[in-house]
Amino acid sequence: MKRDSLILFLLLPASLVICGCQTMLTATEKVTTQAESIGMIHPSYAQAIKKSTGAVSKSIEEFTPEQEYYIGRSVAAVILTKYQPYTNQPANQYLNLLGQTLAQASDMPEIFRGYRFLVLNSDEINAFATPGGQIFVTRGLLRCCRNEDAVAAVLAHEIGHIQLKHGIQAIKKARITDALTTIAAESARALAPNEVAMLTETFGGAIMDITTTLINNGYSRSFEYEADNAAQTILRRLGYDPNGLVEMLMVMGKNLKSGESGFAKTHPAPQDRIDEIQQKLGIKYSRVRTPDARQARFTKAVGKI
């Protein structure tokens, strides 16, 4: 009889694996609840187990793509109060053709209303990506690009930030909890006017958290390296030269003035990023060579920006 119990004990985890992760999550919850109800484990400990097993799946699903879209729209609107759009149609059209094509090759090709790109009329070297898919690049940054492969690298880096949900992670945790609590109440009924007001306040706070990070503080170095990494993958999948990013960073290193706002303040030094790309991804630098047709359209659209 003792041996039977032992076999059962060994079989339990095995069968859980066979049944897949989702079932395992539910099964863990069930077992934990049972253990808790018969007094095997303390309720607070049981809660912790449930929380930790659910954490991975829940954290990714905190906001729906639709909600990220609305967050993105307002983040974009705030950025456009600080920076003027560059209303040159061929430049913006080129950026959207290139950028939206790159996004298709990313790990997150589908977002609520798709990716959109716009040039900002600023000499500052800078770029921003909102959680909703709006991506902005300054004329100053485009001037660091000598070919299409370099522009592709800049846009792919910004797509990387969206794919990795870096913008959403800039929202203060307490605010996310506030928002999700109010939103959860909505599944049973429509929100009361005071709840809409509360949600709007939380929304405003979230927009502030993200724009402050994007414009003033910047992401952590590790987020920047992760975005560079994602950019390399996107470039490779499409057939652009991964050295496009290295080359752009070389020019940026020359163009950046110390003490300047924008990239100089919010990003690791270009040389540090080059070192990281070359060491981690094993890229050996060789000059980017692009076909004439590609170079011609680059020059025509943004070459003299």
Place this chain on the structure above:
Amino acid sequence: MSRVRTFLLAVLFLCVFCLPLFSATQEFLSVQVKEGQMRSTPSFLGSVMASLAYGDRVELIEDKGAWKRVAIRGGKIKGWVHMSALSTKKIALRAGTADVQTRATSSELALAGKGFNAKVEAEFKNKNKNIDYTWVDRMEMLAVKPDQMHAFLKQGQVNPPEGVAP
């Protein structure tokens, strides 16, 4: 005798745990983006054969990494959709309907138009009159169609290498 009993017990145990796996023959997913793309092959290079609308339910047929082969219209049309367009939750298009209240718990359900939505944006705009959405709205019109993307790649001699596509 004891060995036989142990074996039977083990088989029984496996059956109980694996039963849900085999009995759930049909698995459905919901489209969580405004317009999802169904492609002929599991790659961003595959031609777009159909568009899916927000909240549409699709039947999962096959899993291939980030791509899901799904069926729509009762199995009449089958194609590949990237997982970023899909959610395991059922998406209800309107909040506060009887369907929402009775059928599913919040963890099984995502409400379209819930939480941060157009209404919240309007309230936020009202309180922050200095923030201008004109160009945010204009950006939405800069959509690029799949055939324009293919033409762009071809014209610039950008050649996606074989077997690298996600």
